[in-house]
Amino acid sequence: MLTAAQVLAENNFGDTRTGGLAGPMGLFLILLLATATILLIRNMNARLRRLPDRFPQQTPPTDPTRAEAAVADPTDGTGARDSSTPAPNGHQQHRNG
Template sequence: MLTTAQVLAENNFGDTRTGGLAGPMGLFLIIALATVTVLLIRNMNARLRRLPDRFPPQSGPVEQTRVETTVVDPTDGTAAQESPTITPNRSQQRRNG
């Protein structure tokens, strides 16, 4: 039967041959991460080179314009009502269209 001293004296600190895969797996992960980082940096540099040197100046804030339209009441047809509508600006048209 094992005594307490024998259990404590047993070497279970990972320097035996049974757990020898941690070192090569760590090396593989470090090399994979380094490769991915190099490829990412090259891709970003290529994208930055394709950008123009200067961008065209942006216009000031675009205000929405009010357009007055006439709406005819279909129930009685005698009176026309005016209702203001707001037309979308260019950025809203690009976003919606």
């Protein structure tokens, strides 16, 4: 009859000498990931060094003809809308900004 210690000590994982590719393959993958990480960090640092220290203040362009145009209040209940200043859609916002 087997005791608990003999059952726990028994090697049920097969022969560990054959098919020993897992260790070298794991090492190769770790080295590959470490190399890729180092190269990505170097690339990111080079790109960050090329950025200016300060960006210029972004102000919207001023157009004197549009600055004096009256904009209707959409909450006043009349539903009136000033057609001279149409609101840009999503595509125009990205293109203009």
